Amino acid sequence: MNDRPAVAIAGLTKRFKTGVTALSGIELEVQPREFVSLIGPSGCGKSTLLRIIGDLIEPTSGTVEVNGKPAHRARLDHDYGIVFQEAVLYDWRTVAKNIALPLELLRWSREKRAARVKELVTLVELEGFEDNHPWQLSGGMQQRVSIARALSFDPALLLMDEPFGALDEMTRERLNLELLRIWDASGSTIVFVTHSIPEAVFLSTRVVVMSARPGRVAGIVEVDLPQPRTARTREEPRFFELVTEVRERLVAGGADIATAEAEGVT
């Protein structure tokens, strides 16, 4: 892409019909090739914000631009791929056919689809499982299929909504490393929602800390850890400093860490 921001959000507010204000006065720019995490306590509207970027729900006021276009136009142009907390694979399709689903919708030819699926299966390291059905895979493998599907049509932007939230710690750490490798290989921009502080710090180039009720941007932490990140990154003093900084911002933003930890923010 060019030097237009991958995501530009201005004056964004979201009020639900119930009267709850989920997001208020959100201003945020994400540059191409960035890896930005949204973190905050439960109910801070981070998933809502991600869905608004993806034009899955509409903001009450404010503007969202993706690649210099209104979010709605960007969705119609297939400018982003999305990964949810659950893999959301279609049971009746094999791994290969799940990955090819967006390509079928884009009317790619059978040969082009097959070639692309082969690349992606290699990228997410699922060789040999192409013909398996989702229910034959572990949670981690299912999520990798979901990531491959989101990357299949090579979108400039990848939206990820707590993609590893339902996985165990070991799987999550391995997939974190894999995601960074995929991010590097695919050249895409990633907006990543999480409620894990170490995960946000480990993955991101910037961490957007949000406060709850209404959801606002409480602060942005630049993550200056060297690239590429490795398993050892988690052991560096700078990593812990940044984790502490994000935690303090969360507290300053009104997050009750004691409660938040009980709710799963770690």
Add this chain to the structure above:
Amino acid sequence: MASIAMEQPGRARLGEAARGAKRVGLVLAGLTVFWGLWEAYRWFGESVGITWPFRVDATNMPHIHDMLNALTKPLQPGGPPLIQQEWHWALFTGKEALLGFALGGVIGFGIAVLLAHSRILRRGLLPYVVVSQTVPILAIAPMVVVGLGTKGVKPWVAVSVIAAFLTFFPVAMNTLRGLLSPDPRSLELMRSYAADRRSVLWKLRLPASLPFVFSALKISATVSVVGAIIGETPASIQDGLGGAIVNFNQYYSTGPERLWATNIVCAALGLAFFGAVVLAERLILRRAPEHVA
């Protein structure tokens, strides 16, 4: 890598054969138990003199072996054995039922697709779909046969229409439920791809609805046979099982076994329809074991 269900093909095939044999064995055991209960009740009822809810005697409860024996004897002296005639009746009724099943399936499916796409239609049309099933089939069957007859429709086709009237309903209801079954995330995924309604229907709603559709078709399979039999009776169609039932009813006191034998043939026809749907489901649906009924 994580856990994955990998069965060795050889062992799987052996297991399948063993499971099949076990299933056949269970069916045979069930039939034997039923036979035993029937005959035991008959014997006990006759010796004690049970009269409630019906008098137990040779007329009301013929021996099962007498029913089967009746199939081997000709109806008229010198004629073919009853089983041969039953076969022709079953083919005739089967033809009516098959057309009724197909008509009902297609119409029910079409109604479901239509209703799935419009909340307003669901609100407005669904009550009438339900009301249609409260109409007594015996009351409208003669009208359908006579009415369609004046338009040049053959009586057996009219009977199919009656069968279809009964079969479209479970298909419409279950398919509708199936089409509306995808969870919000699956739909959101389609929205993220900017998929149009037709794609959502073909790639998501229809495949998701198939287990529901097959559940409905299993119901419709047997209902279509019953519908065809019932459709024949008020229309005085003599070529099928319904006509035979009316006929044997009139001579019940002198030959109850023949009616019972015909009932067995009706049941066999219904089972054949059911079995065909189960087979089709096996071939078409390949998914998680818990999703296959």
